[in-house]
Amino acid sequence: MDSPTPNVPDLDALWDYDHPAESERRFREFLRAAPDDGLRAETLTQIARAQGLQRQFEAAHATLDQVELMPIDDRPRVRVRYLLERGRVFNSSRQPDRAVPLFGQACDRALAAQQTALAVDALHMLAIADSNQALAWNLKALALAEASDDPQARCWLASLYNNLGWTYFDRGDYSTALAYFEKALAERAARGEETEIRIARWCIAKTLRRLDRADEALQVQLELLAQINRMGETDGYVDAEIAECLFQLNRPEEARPYFGSAYQKLSQDVWLVENEPARVERLKNLS
Template sequence: MSDDLRPLWDFDDLDATERLFEVRLESEPDEGVRAEILTQLARVAGLRGDFDTGERLLREAEALAAASPRARMRVELERGRLRRSSGNSAAALPFFVKAYEQAIAQDEHFIAADAAHMAALAAEHEDRHRWTERGIEVAESGTEEARYWLGPLLNNLGWDLYETNEYEQALSAFERALAHREETPEDGQAVAIARYAAAKAKQALNRHDEAASQLRLAIEWTVAEGQPDGWFHEALAESSATLGRDDEARDNARIALSLLPEADPSFAGDASRIGRLRKLAEA
C-alpha cells in the first residue's frame, strides 16, 4: 500500500509540515487515516523535543486506531521514535520490534523497513547488523516505495562496518547505497553524501585517487547548490595531500577550516583534527 502522507513531510520545515498535516486532519473523515495523521503530528512534536505533546497525540491516535492495523503499527513506530529521541533507546526498541512485526504481517513494506531501520538504531551493537539486514531484505523484496529505505539502511550498514575496520565490506555497502541514490538523481544531497561515504572507505583502503574523484563530484554539487560542506572539503584535503596535490589540499583544508567550526559541534574540541587541517592549509 502506498503512503500518501509521506509527501507532506519536509524535515527542513517542521512548521510547514505541521500545517499540512493539520489541514489534512481537518478534512479527513476516516478514523483510521485520522489516527495515522495524528501519529505524524506526534513525530513533528518529537523532532521539536516536545515529548509530552507527542505522547498526548499518540494517545489520541490510539483511540481512533482500533479498526486500522496500519494506524496501530504507526502508533508503535512513533512511540518508539519518541522514546529514542528522548534518549531512551532501550525503551524504544520493543516498540520498533512490534511495529516491524505488525507491518510484516500486513505486507506494509515501507513501514516494516522503517521500523527495522529504527530498531537497528536503537539496538545494542551486536543486534544492529541483524536489524539492518532485515530492513534491507524488506526494502529489496517489497514495494517500489519501500526501496526508499535502501539508501539509509545501506549507509548505516556501511558505517557500522567502517567503524569496525571492515573497509572492503563497508565500501561494498556504500557503493550499493550510492547506486541506489543515483536512481533518483534529483535528490542531489543524498547522492553527494553517498559519494562522500564511499570516498571515506576508499581512503581507508588507500585508494585515494578514486576517493578524490568521488569527493570532487560531491563538492561540485554543493557549489552548484550553494550548500558548502566542510566534511567533504576536509576529506578531499587528505586525499589530495596523499596524492601530492598540495595546492588542492591547501585550498580544501582552508575551506574546511572555515566551515567546520559552525557545522560540527565536536570540531572545536578536537585539537589533532584542527592541527592536521592547519598543517595542510599552510603547506
C-alpha cells in the same frame, strides 16, 4: 504479497525531512480536512515525528498521547505508526531501551498486517536503537525489502545499503562497506535523486580514503565541492574530507584551510557537536 491500502492518502508525500517545521505545518493543515478518526490519528503520528525532529520531545509525546486515546484498535496501520513514532521519540531523546520494544512490536504488527514498508522502517529503527545488533537488523530489513513487490518497501533499498555500508565501516571492514555504498549509489542514480547521489559519492570517497586510496577519494571530493559551489551552497562535510585526504597525502598546509572551513561550518552542527565532539575538536586543532 503485500497488502494494498486502498484510498489512503500518501501522507509521506507531505514530508520534507530537512524542514520538519514546514512538514508539521503541512500535516496540521491536512489534519483539519481529514475525514475520519483513523486518518486523523495517522496524521497525528506524523506531527509527532516532525516535533521529535525539532527536538520538541514533550510535545511529541503529548501528540502521541492523543493518538493513544483514539479508536485505532481496528486500524493496524495506524497502530504500527503510533508504535514507530513513540519509539522514535524515545530513541531521539536518548532512551533507546524504551524504544527497542516499541520498534519490535511495530515490526511484528506490520508483518501481521502485511504492511511491509512499515516493517522495514521498524527494522531499520531497531538497527539504530539496538546498535549491538545493527548488522542483523539491517540485513533482516534488507532481505524483506529486496523480496517485496511493494514499491514503498523497495524505496528503502538505498537507505538500507547505506546503513549497512556504515555498519561495516564502523567495524573497519572498508571493502564490504564500499560495496554497499556503491549499491546505494546505483539505487540513488536509478531514481535520479541528486542530493542523495552526492551523499552516496561522499560515502564512497570517505571509504576509499580509509582504504588508503586517498588520491581517488580526493578527486571525488573535489568534484563534489565544485558541484556544490556551482549551486551556490557549502558543505562542511566535504571540506572536512578534502582536508583529511590532503593530510593523509602529507600535504598539511594545503589541508589547513579546508580544516578551518570545515570547523567553521560543522561546529554549528548541534548533532555532531553532541555526538562526536572529538571529531569537531580535531577540525579545530588542524585548522
